[in-house]
Amino acid sequence: MAHLFLCLLLLASVTPLYADVISRPVVSYTGENSADGIRVLAAFEQDDEADDGSPISGLSALAWDNDNRLLYAVSDRGWLHHLQLRFDSRSQLAEIERLASYQLRDLKGKPLEGKWRDAESAFVLHGDNGIRDDTLIVIGFERSPRIVRYRSDGFQRDRYSLPKQLSKKKKFHKPNDMFEAVAMHEKLGVVLIPQKPLKGREINALYSIKGAG
Template structure:
């Protein structure tokens, strides 16, 4: 995505992050006035939020976080940066089950097939999914990471070691089919029925505006209609146990205009019909002009049951903030507002 545009959008409402901080810190914050852990907004229950400091872990700067994955077997939250780094974090909860902090555990550079750290332009890692994250088998877990600029989906060990590439439809392998090199494979998830699913940040070059195609690795696709917020983009998706997807969208229009973050539910078809529009409904829409403390949310993962984490990408600059938010998806979403 064009980083300089997003920077201008965020100048109006976000506090400065610590540019040169070295020690990792996770500070509890509120996303809005009078919003506390346990409060319900639209179709979710907010369960805590943290501001993560810009710090170095094992020589890698924790910033620009664009993807999340929860490893139940290891009790770790994995986060990737768009500079090709993989971080291991451990969330901390209080006695009520609300997010109260996080600990940094380790960090690794993502490697290429020869075992060397990724370099530009191959290091723009964006989407993250996990395979066998609920197993207890040593070495069984794999991370699936999607990339922009050089679009591909790569399998990695939990220490950033290259294990091979997933197959992709030909249309997704050619960067000329995208509207911008920084608007490529932003979202990836692993669905129990359809396997690896990928989505682009914006419509492909020759596709209609406002419509994303969500692809399987075999080339089957469905039409995903973006939300009503102007310039909305698909930035993450997470397969749910009921066969649907939880999708995350980010929208910004112009400098000094509101930033809008949307959580949406997407129904996937049971049968093999391809090329059809998907049914998508809003779960919760956050608008910075309505008092929400927001940033460039891009990462999403399911924790346990109907609880999730999402994280913001601060683009590694001092004008933005890395926010880690913990929330619960409610069974039936009310129309809007607090309860």
């Protein structure tokens, strides 16, 4: 069975609930320093499948919900996972537990399939406003370029209107060269960047969806 190595920086303490343990520590990575000085505090080997058969491989983005103390993970197989971090008595990350998994769905409630399910990037909206359970997860997709807002149960809320140059597949070199990262900026609103420069450009650029928030 193939595995995914997931490295996380230790940020805060979380009280765990009962859940599937879907990871095992990889001690060989702990304490390693990268060239830019970032130190790995914990590393885990992730299972491909949860106890109930939900696929948890192909994770492509993580997003933190501070109000609900949850880490969301999206996959290029069209799944949204709710993860909880468990820390030991030394405040070291000890386990990653899966609380729930949901298939991403369209406005009609149908699970995403084929090219429509390739979720690549994500961030959380309303995840730090002091209100629980109002979280939305904004997800950027590849193969079919779009930025979509989802409820935490995987149902689509709505999608953002993209600039013309970002909404056409022919502007990208390959289907997997689309929205590699997406985030919320205090002044610029939703910002995103493709994996490679658009056709006709030599340098990659950060794009803003004006008025989005």
